[in-house]
Amino acid sequence: MLCISLPSAKSFMQLAGLCISSVVVSFTVSAADVERQASVENQASANRQELLSPSLVNVERYPEADVSHPVPQFSVDASWPKMPKTLIIGQVPGLSVDKNDNLWLLHRPNSLSKLDVGLTNNMGLCCEAAPHVLQFSPQGDLLNAWGGPEISPSINGENQWPATVHGLYVDDENTVWLGGNGDGDHVVLNFTEKGEFIRQFGIRGKTDGNLSKSTLGNPADIFHNTHTNKVFIADGYINKRVTAFNTEANEFDQLWGAYGTAPGGGTREGAFDVSQATANASATSTKAQNFGDIVHCVTQASDGRIYVCDRRNNRIQVFKADESGTVNFMQDVIVAGETGGLGTASDIAFSPDNKYMYVADMMNGRIWILLHENYQVLGSFGRPGRYPGQFTWLHSVVADSEGNLYTSEVSTGRRVQKFVLTGFESEQ
Helix, strand or coil: CCCCCCCCCCCCCCCEEECCCCCCCCCCHHHHHHHHHHHHHHHHCCCCCCCHHEEEEECCEEECCCCEEEEEEEEEECCCCCCCCCCCCCCEEEEEECCCCCCCEEEEEEHEEEEEECCCCCCCCEEEECCCCEEEECCCEEEEEEEHHHHEEEEEEEEECCEEEEEEEEECCCCCCEECCCCCCCCCEEEEECCCEEEEEEEEEECCCCCCCCCCCCEEEEEEEECCCCEEEEECCCCCCCEEEEECCCCEEEECHHHCCCCCCCCCCCCHHHHHEECCCCCCCCCCCCCCCEEEEEEEECCCCEEEHHHHHHHEEEEEEEEECCCEEEEECCCCCCCCCCCCCCEEECCCCCCEEEEEEEECEEEEEEEECCEEEEEECCCCCCCCCCCEEEEEEEEECCCCEEEEEEECCCCEEEEEEEEEEEEE
């Protein structure tokens, strides 16, 4: 067990410690990996020149002691994105980068107040709520916008669009996946990039526990592997599990809980509401045998490892499927394990060369930078706040092919930020 201690905290916004289980992983560096790294470094050098631009703002960063590895450095682009003059976004519970490096975001128009949308209510000169799903170019220009009940099917008279959207993924075929964590939102929907309905898994208003092969329970996140035709779902606001479906046959594939065992620990009684998002540190356990009651993310790295955010328990669980497709537990990655409140492990992204892993820490308002091969913590950046480079209810993080990061915030945060990769530094 490798333990990394941070300075003792005088408030819940500072961390009491971070421990990471060590593991030996064998890696082969290919010519393509070397070429990708060279490309990333060249782009970082070009980005460094852009620091002369007043829109790039330095961020608060926290290096780790005794780190000899180069650490990615970021500045936030305070001018990104370029929203149309009359549009405004609310809470942003989902981000994804497509194969062309366009940034997609999912937001909640219903999180905006009447005063926010004064133009709609004939109360002011601005604004109108943007559609739920927005696509931006790397430069921040709006390319595409759609979403809402009008594009979603109805089953037994009930429209399937979620009451409170949550989680977004754009796959390699540029189809868009989204879920929901509002009352009755037990569904994942799939659309074309233009907003045409393709299919769904689950059904609004119906849930049947952790072992169900057909229903969901407030799904939080989605990852679709187009090579294996599997869609993984973090089924985590009512249920406490990951479930997978085959997208070629559109049928159930498998499910699992913590440590790759059958999911347990019961389900949330009644509908989720935001008051249930927080907990005391005593209510969390980095060694819990079941997932906590917010299984918040699922993603898969290019080497096949599957990552699940057990936000309530301040940990990421790492899995990998064997040749038969059976998912096996590899290890825990503990993220600021003594944190209470909102919990830490909210979302995960990887650098384009797969060398670095980034973890969005909701409670502490930080992005943790880890060496992907062994999960060594190299540093972190950000802090709670509302200015550029700070976070309020940090929710999602994604990376583009140039190594830049995008983050989103919910609750009173209600924004997306772009962090430009400006170089690599060694802390020694």
